[in-house]
Amino acid sequence: MFASGMVFVALLLVGTAALVTVPVKLAFGGVFDTQDVLAVGQAVFPQLGYVVLALYSLRAAGVMVAAATVSARRSGSFPRWLCRVGFVATGFVFLLGMSGGLAFFALPRGCWPSASTGFERDIGAPTGRALSPPRRDSQPHDRCRGPVPLRIRRSGAIGRIDATLRSRSCDFLVGSCLTSRLTNTPIRDPLRCTTWTGRHENALLSAIGGHSTTPAGRASNDS
């Protein structure tokens, strides 16, 4: 609580300084005969102050309120209703801070659908809910051509998890394909609750961008 409170105070002072820099300069700058020094920054400093105050300072305040509420709840120094009010206030302050930064949050949200679209294009359409049994039509088709439709955990709007899962899935597939080639065993995919036979190895490698380089793999793809 003390650390987040001090961060809040620091950001509050920085934001206040940015907000009042131009008025102070215009009011007292004549003493130093520097009337036009901040002609460009007249619009920049107040907006910087707004960002620091409304975006970051409020988040630090939210963390402090949350820490105080949790601490009071553990120690029992606050009544229960006041702890609930504290949690509600935490959410409110966080939302207040986020409302000031909608432009910043719009960028990741705008990137999430495009990342998901690229994921579907590269590996296959992720359908269904998490770890549900694979349907028959979602298995790799017999001739091992084109992208393989795979069942994969859908992370919804959280693109970061989706990207992490995608990276882990690709790493897993590459490693499994190589292991399968050496041991001549089926590929076990725990993420999709299914097993890939060796003949689909090249389709998997192709789907994740790792094209087969062996003569046998090329012959399998061409057949």
Added chain:
Amino acid sequence: MHGHRKPDQTGAASGICFVVLFISGVIPLGELLGSFADSDATFDAYFASASNRAGNIVGGALLGASAFVFIWFLHLSPMASA
């Protein structure tokens, strides 16, 4: 010793003082805070008024004072070590 207050009471007083100073400091700065993403000409016209400049300076002073009062509140708070 009726003149002495308990630390809890002083902490509560500092918290209330912070809230009062913070709100009274944000009110004069509200128009400036709400002008985010406005054009440069808007800021030029806004700062051309002496009353606006005075209000911003007063609001900034109150907001800065509230920050220092909040440090006092943190120092007196029994949960500061959390």
